[in-house]
Amino acid sequence: MVAIWSICLGNLRRRKVQNSLIALLLLLSTLLINTALTVISNSENLYEDLHRETKGSHELLNLTKGQHDPQRVEEWWASQKGITASVLLPYKPLAGVMHHGEDIPNLYIYMMNTPDRPFGTDELVFAQGKEVVQPEPGTIWIPTSLAYKNDVSIGDELQFKAGEEPLRLTVSAVVIDLPQGGPFSTTARIWMNNTDYQHDLNSVPGADSYLMGIRFDDYSQRAGYWERFESFLGTPFMEERTTYEQISAFYFIMNKIIGFVMSFLGIVMMLVALFTIGFTISDAILSNYKTIGIFKSLGLSSSKIIYTYIAQYSFLSLLTIIPGLILSRFLSGIIIEQSLSFLKTDHSPIHIQGGGTELIVGFGILLLILLCVLLYASKARSIQPMQAIRYGMSEAAHSRITKRWTEGHKRVKEFERWPVPFVIGLRNVTKNLKGSILMVILTTVTSAVLVFGLVLLNSINQMQETSPLWGYDSSDVALMVVNNSTFNRESIEADIQADPRVLHLNWAGPAIGVVPADKTQSSGSTGNHSQSVSIPLTVVDGSLDEIGFASLSGRNPHNRNEISIGINISRQLKKELGDIIELYIEGERHSFTVTGIYQSIANMSNQARVTADAVNKLSTDVGYINLKNSADAGEIVQQLNDKYGSSIQSIKQQTLLDSVFKEAAAVLLIPMSILGLLFLMVTCLIIYSTCRIHIRKETKTYGIYKSIGLTSNALRGAVTWGIVALSAIGASLGIICGVHLLPSLLRGLLSSYGIVKLPLLMQWTGITLLALLIMAVASVGCWIASRVIRSTSPRILITE
Structure with a gap:
């Protein structure tokens, strides 16, 4: 056991950069996956908890056309067992409200004649202001959707166009109005004092309209109630009827989009992390082939060598998964606070739930990592001590290298007509095939994230065109x-x-x-x-x-x-x-x-x-x-x-x-920006680490290049241009994914909301600039990693 821990600690000390990078990948993938699941689950839980606490209606009846007697409708629903029906809520519709002398656009107003509370369903929650039975004369209660979006505070005066002269009323409270106060709502209920309603709205033509909420003890039985209700009426119900799905849908839509993007990218980042772990373990086994052979010859079994890698990555996983879960709570809180701000009150902030989800995510990620480590570390079983000590690799691998070396001399003339920097860059890419694949994947994913974010935000901002x-x-x-x-x-x-x-x-x-x-x-x-x-x-x-x-x-x-x-x-x-x-x-x-x-x-x-x-x-x-x-x-x-x-x-x-839709753009901007920056940072670090590992392996080769007259900067430039070419391939693939693949996945999410063809506007100038940014980040990571070439001296050849 002491030997296992000694080897494990030695691996952690010697490969600080690689281990730090893997730890960062695990941290970020844990952060993204858990944040996505927390955002999605909490959005629904917060709404459903509030819906239950306020006795939220499952259906909202809006009686405006005089097709049915409101009293008769109310009496029937109130008499049904298994039903909670609200009192009739009289109102008069208006359009046009001013705040600080400016019109609030695109807002239809229901001026409510506030009955004594409780209403029966859809009870109001006071977000700001003193809770009283009715608004005081000359004052009103307004929903959070109107107040927060338009910076209306308690004490502000609103002017309503209700006649020749505007009706002026002062805001005394801000309330959460669940059925009519959701995100993207263009309707707001204004709760008036009964005396003000009777006196001030006389000039508004037409009879009162009525709203009525219905809550089912068993929602699945609603069809049976409606069949009996319409049989009672003798006709279909011919007024407006809003279902629970329609009431609740837009409370969830933004968080579903954000959760979809973050979960997809978190899974991708986790796959990158697993690929990097596999690449690192394979590289470590090849680099220490002779050492592992010596360990085996001294009696250390293959299982114990595998345990060293399991112990190493278990330590790294625990070191990163726990902070990732903690950080995800803060990020989830920011996203939920912003997207569900209409459900927030001054005295009751939004509480994030999800302890069970965090445990499942953490355990699932740890299990995946250990399975990946076990898969790649099992390659140590095939190491034969005698071959390892003699060749530093397996005999078959030694034979293949010898054969390639012989064939390589025959192919040298094929490259004589190519520029030397091109050949060096190409050799760096092709010889480090796994690392090159990893770089292409990373630049593809990063480009896809940035392009998709740009296209989505641009399409929302330029919605007038579509x-x-x-x-x-x-x-x-x-x-x-x-x-x-x-x-x-x-x-x-x-x-x-x-x-x-x-x-x-x-x-x-x-x-x-x-x-x-x-x-x-x-x-x-x-x-x-x-x-x-x-x-x-x-x-x-x-x-x-x-x-x-x-x-x-x-x-x-x-x-x-x-x-x-x-x-x-x-x-x-x-x-x-x-x-x-x-x-x-x-x-x-x-x-x-x-x-x-x-x-x-x-x-x-x-x-x-x-x-x-x-x-x-x-x-x-x-x-x-x-x-x-x-x-x-x-x-x-x-x-x-x-x-x-x-x-x-x-x-x-x-x-x-x-x-x-500016509201949607504002909610999306922060998470999409964070994701873009994270992927840029990870791409730069992984390219830096991968290039650094490969350059250190090729120290002797670069010493030879220097001995024949190539400068350090010429060599660094050649290596960097090879990575830039790889990143160009990745950026091109990423543009295709960001323009076609991710939007097609998002269309599946929005299909239930009635959007089956996502109207996107391509901003090709911005997309091109993002592709160049990816290439610049890749080149910076490689150029910094290639600093080791400057310290490579031809004298090492004499030493060798």
Whole structure:
């Protein structure tokens, strides 16, 4: 045992650089893998814990069209066993809110008449401010999604466009509003005092709308409840209905993307670490072949020699896995705090869980390392003491080298016509084949990480260029109707169409389409509990083509009996182009032919588009303006806001997209930057270590080169250019992986969110610069490692 520990400690002392590098790889792979798993599991756990604590609803009913009696609906659900139903929550919709004199864009407001708490479901959690039963007169509660994103604090005044004069209310509390306050939400519930609601919103036209939450004791039984409920109504439920999957999805999407990238790269880094361990053990056995033969001749068994390597790498693993797990908690905390900031309160910070996950990850990584060490260290079994002492290698290997040396003299003339630096660089690469493969793999992975990160962030930042493929329009300016009482469509339309800068103007509004229960039985269903499907509709008065809506297949609807459906509706209803869909709209049954299928990140593609002929009366809430020159958008926005600011809010499309997706870019920026820097650092260090090992092996050869007149810098340059050529190959492969392979894997993740064709924008200038950066990092690592050549003197030949 003493001999084993002596050899183990000797290996650790002699190979400090290699051991340090392997330790770093193990640390980083542990960090990435555990961080990815912690981020993914904690995102769901934090949401589900809060959903359970607040009695979060599994379905949210939005009664806006007057198709059903709200009291009757509430009474039925409240009377059901196994159901927790909220009280009816009256509200009036608005669009248009100002903070510090500036409009908050792309935000629809539900002005809630706050009932006495508790509500029954979706209880509010106070993130900031004093918890009271109702807001005080003149004050409001706002959701964290509105407050944190727009830097609204307690005591700030918000102005709402609710009539001729704006309604001014002061923020007294910030609350977590689980069903309506998630990431990328464009809707916010503003909780008002009952007296303020009755007095200040009288001027807002229309009757109250109602929200109602439903929570099932057993979520799997919801289909049976809906079958009985619609039997009670005598018709399908014809109002808007939001499911648990739709409510919760966008709380997880960013962390799923980050977790996917980190877990994939962590696994890749672990494979690199295992390859490096195998390469190092093989190199150590070959370098110490004679020494191992002497150990065996002295009575040390093969098993004990193998145990020395197991002990060495067990020590390194424990030295790195434990800190990696600890560091992953901090990194996970940063990512989760940023991506789930809407669930954070001042008095209850987000707590990271995952002790069990850490143990499994740590044990799994240790087991992989030991299996790898055992596999490669077993090569020591084949060492024969006599051959090792005589040849310093096996007799067969000695014969092969002798044969290659003889054949090499015959091939010398083939290289005489090539420049000497080229031949030296090529020889360095081909003779160190395993190390060269490792460098190509590393530069490929690093390039793929950097290119994928650049492409993804660039695509989000430049989303205006691909907005139709994300389910949005491609117009230049959007007009949001913020005050129906003062909105005069004919006047605004005449004014806009008279402007010579305007190319097209089209209007749109919302509606709800309901597929009857007998049409929605899914595959695998027994048919006992089929239920209706509520589909949000975009109803367009004008041309969907002019607005810029795109389809994955088919075309936009042009006629009254045509419909374009989201990809997830197509999957759920099993409808393709040319199929017939029957929908209830405004209580009337319609038959539509599917003319197009599209993807949309909004509503997870659970939506559809029809023309205004399909409804009796369009409730216009947005207008789309296309300009002859998009550069005029800013000027037109300003003019329209100055003239019609009391009834509409005019916004550039880029502003609307930024209000949603700048948040995604900000969340992705930190982890992608960290990953890029880590891989650059690891690539540089591994290339340095690998080159250093090989150069030290070839000390005699470089001494010969010096004796015939080659300078140290000439030799270093030749070796470096060989590594640069390798890194160029790796960077090229990495670009292919970063542009095609990683996005295709990400598409599989986003498919459930309604995105099956990832709209990416290639930034070839940036991609080229990243490839050059990889090559520069590789050359720096090699150049630093080649410093040993300067100390190589031809005198060693005399010594030899």
